[in-house]
Amino acid sequence: MKNKISPSILSANFANLQTDIKLIEPYADYLHVDVMDGHFVPNISIGVPVVKALKKITKLPLDVHLMIDNPEKFIEPFANAGADIITVHVEAITDSNIFDKIHALGKKAGISLNPETSSDLITPYFGKVDMVLVMSVNPGFAGQNFIDVTDKIKLIRESFKRDIEVDGGIKLGNIKMVKDAGANVFVSGSGIFKTENPVETIKKMRELING
Ligand code: DX5
Numbered sequence: 001m002k003n004k005i006s007p008s009i010l011s012a013n014f015a016n017l018q019t020d021i022k023l024i025e026p027y028a029d030y031l032h033v034d035v036m037d038g039h040f041v042p043n044i045s046i047g048v049p050v051v052k053a054l055k056k057i058t059k060l061p062l063d064v065h066l067m068i069d070n071p072e073k074f075i076e077p078f079a080n081a082g083a084d085i086i087t088v089h090v091e092a093i094t095d096s097n098i099f100d101k102i103h104a105l106g107k108k109a110g111i112s113l114n115p116e117t118s119s120d121l122i123t124p125y126f127g128k129v130d131m132v133l134v135m136s137v138n139p140g141f142a143g144q145n146f147i148d149v150t151d152k153i154k155l156i157r158e159s160f161k162r163d164i165e166v167d168g169g170i171k172l173g174n175i176k177m178v179k180d181a182g183a184n185v186f187v188s189g190s191g192i193f194k195t196e197n198p199v200e201t202i203k204k205m206r207e208l209i210n211g
């Protein structure tokens with residue numbers, strides 16, 4: 001399974017997003033876009049207009065992580081804005097057809113779960129999603145410390161054969177550990193953008209996961 005790095009723009013410079021994205025674009029596989037609504041998580045970030053603007057300036061697939069209540073209402077606007085992968089939280093979904101709706105719009109579908117949420121809650125959806133996003137921090141903020149979810153990743157990997165993404169506190173020091181547990185898509189915000197040389201950091205991350 002191909003390893004992919006998905007830098008999270010939540011830790012980039014919002015006053016100069018294009019510059020930060022162009023810097024990492026040649027070395028990244030996806031661009032991770034964190035959408036927060038102030039209800040599902042205790043923070044507000046960005047929404048549809050920003051996704052639309054990003055689509056115009058990058059060829060990287062937009063990996064849109066919806067940390068919002070009522071995700072059903074927003075699938076279509078995000079799809080139309082240019083999201084390529086739309087991930088919703090199992091804790092927030094009320095309509096089990098949401099993944100079919102994402103696919104009907106021609107997009108890839110992901111399901112996410114918080115660190116304290118049991119993987120049992122997502123197993124019924126394994127046949128419906130392209131990706132599982134395992135949170136390794138409580139969602140809402142960049143720059144938090146990694147919570148060890150490697151046992152959960154291993155458990156999911158036993159029965160889920162498609163992409164497993166891990167998100168939260170991923171840095172050079174722990175990326176190999178989550179890869180060995182079975183993850184193959186790696187989100188990193190502060191672990192990339194807050195380092196002195198983001199490009200060198202991504203290159204080192206890739207060596208660690210492919211080496
Ligand atoms: C957390 C977000 C993450 C976050 C990752 O709520 O979903 O994508 O931006 O940032 P770091 O890598 O700094 O934990």
Ligand code: ZN
Nearest residue numbers: 034065167187
């Ligand atoms: Zn995220």
